[in-house]
Amino acid sequence: MSRKSPENSPDMASCSDSQVDLDTIPLIALNMSLRKKLGLYLNPRNMVAADWMAVAETMGFTYLEIKNYEASKSPTETVLEDWRARNTDATVGKLLSILEEVERKDIVEDLRPLIDENVKKYCESLKKKAEPPVQVAEVDSCLPLTPERVGITLEDDPEAPELFDAFICYCQSDFEFVHEMIRELEQTEYKLKLCVFDRDVLPGSCVWTITSELIERRCKRMVVVISDEYLDSDACDFQTKFALSLCPGARSKRLIPVKYKSMKKPFPSILRFLTLCDYTRPCTKSWFWVRLARALSQP
Numbered sequence: 001m002s003r004k005s006p007e008n009s010p011d012m013a014s015c016s017d018s019q020v021d022l023d024t025i026p027l028i029a030l031n032m033s034l035r036k037k038l039g040l041y042l043n044p045r046n047m048v049a050a051d052w053m054a055v056a057e058t059m060g061f062t063y064l065e066i067k068n069y070e071a072s073k074s075p076t077e078t079v080l081e082d083w084r085a086r087n088t089d090a091t092v093g094k095l096l097s098i099l100e101e102v103e104r105k106d107i108v109e110d111l112r113p114l115i116d117e118n119v120k121k122y123c124e125s126l127k128k129k130a131e132p133p134v135q136v137a138e139v140d141s142c143l144p145l146t147p148e149r150v151g152i153t154l155e156d157d158p159e160a161p162e163l164f165d166a167f168i169c170y171c172q173s174d175f176e177f178v179h180e181m182i183r184e185l186e187q188t189e190y191k192l193k194l195c196v197f198d199r200d201v202l203p204g205s206c207v208w209t210i211t212s213e214l215i216e217r218r219c220k221r222m223v224v225v226i227s228d229e230y231l232d233s234d235a236c237d238f239q240t241k242f243a244l245s246l247c248p249g250a251r252s253k254r255l256i257p258v259k260y261k262s263m264k265k266p267f268p269s270i271l272r273f274l275t276l277c278d279y280t281r282p283c284t285k286s287w288f289w290v291r292l293a294r295a296l297s298q299p
């Protein structure tokens with residue numbers, strides 16, 4: 001498989017070539033099993049060969065960020081996820097280049113057959129999604145017969161769909177706070193599992209269909225990150241109203257609004273009757289993550 005980057009090559013185009021260009025294949029092509037194997041090579045601190053810290057530094061992470069990753073169960077896997085979330089050029093080819101740059105060609109050589117196999121399966125899945133859907137004889141609004149709601153997240157399995165403690169409703173300008181939320185709730189003793197759309201959802205499906213599936217069936221609760229920018233987001237508006245429609249009067253405590261910075265616009269009226277988790281108040285800031293984690297841990 002080629003490592004050379006063509007000028008204009010979207011995923012489908014590169015996958016249709018006889019020589020797949022790994023610089024155009026996104027990191028999500030690598031499955032969890034392969035990521036765990038990468039962790040076996042890079043997680044142990046090594047005085048001779050470069051470890052996960054050298055990889056993270058080459059990816060552009062700061063010293064403080066790298067120190068925080070030390071608390072993670074598998075720093076390598078966490079670094080890969082955060083790198084993918086913040087970089088549009090987080091590709092399989094770029095990862096291999098970084099491993100060679102830190103002089104870990106041994107990893108590239110050992111895992112290259114598995115990487116090529118993962119990329120092949122990813123390309124095959126893209127081709128299947130591009131095929132016209134098969135018409136079904138019967139339509140059931142409760143249990144869809146088409147596979148559009150199967151295989152929508154990174155660790156999804158048709159036999160056991162991936163479940164989450166909370167769906168995070170946010171707009172792109174608030175993504176830094178979402179990163180902090182991931183660190184405080186997933187990578188600490190709380191060990192909660194959050195559904196962050198840009199990180200966990202696979203591309204290629206209808207946004208509204210998979211969003212409603214995640215909120216209604218896969219996530220126990222939804223955290224709404226409130227900001228001025230949130231009020232202008234059509235996606236956030238849909239997610240909030242859909243979640244509210246599932247629990248009129250907040251009987252199931254499904255929605256948890258979070259305010260993390262001061263606002264110039266009025267707080268959304270449809271959420272005013274819900275108890276707010278306020279990160280902007282200095283006197284209660286030290287309790288913020290504990291309160292939020294306890295609320296999300298409720299059955």
